[in-house]
Amino acid sequence: MLLIRRQQVVLLSLYRKWRPQTFNDVVGQDHVKTTLINAVNSNRISHAYLFTGPRGVGKTTIARILAKAANCKDPKKGEPCNKCSNCNEMSEDKSLDLIEIDGASNRGIDEIRALKENVKFTPHTGKYKVFIIDEVHMLTKEAFNALLKTLEEPPSHAIFILATTEVHKIPATVISRCQRFGFTKITVTQTVGRLEKIIKEENIKAPKEVLRIIATYSDGALRDAISILDQAASFGNKTISTEFVEGILGIADNKIIEELIQSILTLDSKKSLEMVNSAIEKGTDVSLLVDTLINRLRDIMIVKAGDENILTDYSKEELDTLKELSQNISIEKLLEIIEKLSDAKQKVKFSTPNHLPVELAILEIGKKYTTPREENKEISPKKENAPKAQTQEKPMKTNEKIALAEHFSNKKTEKEPHKEEKNPDNFPLDKSFFPVIKNKWNDILNGVKAYNHSLIACLKPSKPKRIENGYLIISFDYLFHKEKIQNVNNKRAVEDIIQKIVGRFVPIRCVVKPKENRKEVEPTILDNAADIFGGEIIE
Template sequence: MSYQALYRVWRPQQFKDVIGQDAITKTLKNALITGQTSHAYLFTGPRGTGKTSVAKILAKALNCLNLKDGEPDNTCEICQAINDGSLTDVIEIDAASNNGVDEIRDIRDKAKYAPTRARVKVYIIDEVHMLSSGAFNALLKTLEEPPAHVVFILATTEPHKIPATIISRTQRFDFRRITPEDIVKRMRFILDDKKITYDDAALKVIAKAAEGGMRDALSILDQVLSFGDNHVTTEDALDVTGGVTTAVLGKYLAAVLAKDHAQALKMIEDLLAAGKDAGRLIEDLIEYLRDLLVNQQASSLLGDLEKSLLDDQFKILSENFKPAQIYHMIDVLNNTQQQLRMTNHPEIYLEVATVRLSETAAPAAAPVAAEPADTQKLDQLSAKVKQLSDQLKRVEANGGTVPPPTRTRKHVKAKASHVNRKAIYPILGAATKQDLTNLKDVWPDLLGMLSITKRAMMKVSEPVAASPDGVIVSFDYDILVERAMNDAALMTELENGLQKLTGKQPKIVLVQSDVWPTIRKDYIQELKAPATKGKSADTKPKTPPVVNKMTELFGKDAPNVTIKND
């Protein structure tokens, strides 16, 4: 026989085998014992929490020949026929592929007939929210006046899509997410039964990645067993789930807290190079920050599973991070999570998020004091003096113009403090609204001509001014402005693309979006200044040149010459 997945082999066969849904199983067992079962049930809840399994167990219990304490015995011919799928009186329907009116009408017509072998005919309709409006209306009639020998069990992950008229005619049971502790306990039982060795921490990693779904947990466990040759280790579990250890997360946030940009960015690069999933990394960071916040405000609310995965670094970070910093960092990560869905190059957004996190984390004290405070301040002042000295030399070398500073990852700044006004002002002087409109019309086509990597970088850009000979493009993040300016191949592709689309090859100047309004305002003020100065210096109106010429030819007092100011 071919190999079967763990979640199929270990699917619950009795109510007592169902994990994490004690209230539901107890209610159903009591109804079976007292004979107070309903004609229609609605099972709702997240995927992998036992909805379909409980529906099958209920179908067996309703027809079991040897029901005991509300539990089917799984040995009678009816139970065995349901288990192997040969009983025609228990019908499973996938509403995702059978969602039309005709399918439901067929069910309604066949429901009138008595069951052939079983006591009750049971219809299990999975993903019932996928039914069309007409199909729901057809089902409603049957639920209003059901035959005595028919029971409907509806299952769905999205109950809000089901009409209220359907819900009101069923007994609704809401399946909750299974706790990580219950998932770990079940996996231990399965592995012990199969005599497979495991690391306890690995099971906790799998339970956390399953997000409350027992089926998902067993599927991940299956992968880990195949990956690790029937031995479950923490490293294998992290590799399969794409997760990161709490130690690595703590080290990363410690670098953020210390504003060590180089270290934090290097860790991001290494994690992505190792194949870690960017989206999962963001989720792990948000959960870690959540644990920090809960530990600060009410440490007793942290579960045993969370506490077992934490280390000494967590305690240090909990003491140094302020709640306001954690709130802001979660917002930054949440926004980054949304941006990752729109790109194939997540490393750019992760690097930007890392810099933004570092800027918001200004610790009252460093997690680890490397030297006395006075020496540290002296080193900081010395570094600042050297930075200012280097900047002055660049200014002098460029004739008084401050060039864009050359920065390594260790000294990335989120704000663009210097802009190339000499290149921007001529474009503004000749810019027109029509040129900008024409450029915006072809901008999507221009991005489509770029390579995938360069297109991902330019997605956060927007043209803000244009003239026949120049274009000003703004970026949301200054780190991308610097990267694009230093990418000669990108600038060449943009200029060549514009030439193909417009027949012109204008000069492209990049600027950060949050400083663009200031540049535009300064330019307008500089234009007004000479005009105002000229009026105050000479208020006497000047005689037009043509009048002077006529006066020279005919004389100022000639009778046929009259000067009028229109």
């Protein structure tokens, strides 16, 4: 999420504003909250805690609330009052009795020695000095040893709260000195509930679908979910549409995912490839697309195995859809499809174009199960999406080749010829502006990369050539790349990014190098496809 990281300064606002100030206000982690409330209530606060669990689920938030409750002058039922001077100082990050250390940037022995010196001094205003060490697994071995000595004999006024996402990296000697709490991911339902509360209070307009998309994407990290909501709201002027949030997150809309799953399960490779292509054209991030597919297939497998009660994040209708999808496929076949896609996922990062491994996986799955030897007995012939092997006499091998050829010939762009848009700037683009664009070309590429990984794969090998008749001419080696960028949505996205970087609208026109003109697709795609289908390619 490059986009989000760049906006972090702005993003912190909503997250900070909505950071819970009491245990009960924290979403989830009920067992942790109950135990800590009881500890504060009965005055039995430990001197060392270890909070483990995924990022963004509330470890440091609860640590801060515990620090506040321990030092509160008037705690109520184990909760900080949030009114006394000690509470206020902590809420405003002004307390000298709350020391937060980032283990990632203070990982050496010197930092821990300094901490040990600090521990000796009594608290300024409160009863306890609280040391929160976040990402504690990053400490060096020597630093851990130094810390261990302090944990073995802590002064009565000190509380250590160690937080980590990687508990296996913490020495057992340190773990044994701490009271340990395991934090869990926040469920989609819980995240949606929190986001609903925030949008209501902040007057942000967003349908529930948007909140569900954000919640699913943030994968249990409420902090990320709130940051995404904040970013989307500030871009959209407090109104967030489904399309917009899918766009900034680079995720495919649910309809595409459902159709894609349907076509994968019915082994309709042609349709599957079309769906993948259509998702990518809409700016879907390939890694996320594969993740979503794998997760959805896994859930279908769970439904198939009769364990649907563990899938708490789906609505009744969604569960029914999963059940329907699970009926015509065996668990073995599902497993194999998931494995193939998982393998493809590993290769996505290193491939150009990066969706190639996914397409090859789909073709391999289709090929394996539609060869004459293994008919698809599990698939009902009445289904509209049933593979053509059952209705056509042509051997599937040829069928698959046609599907592949059609897929890569970009029929869609031929049918809907791209209309050149008029330059909306008052002043047409002048040739003298070319050096500005050329100088900023790397920034433009980085901008496109942050926007969409599959787009950058096509744009990176291209070159800005000149300005002609008010258009920036970009030259491509391969027709495939050119057509990808020329697609209306992609072209607009690239033009938007250029505008942001050079400060004016620059209409682009894509051309292919003349001598390469005859090439239809990248050689690597055909080579790989030819490997699968025994070395011949049908034109």
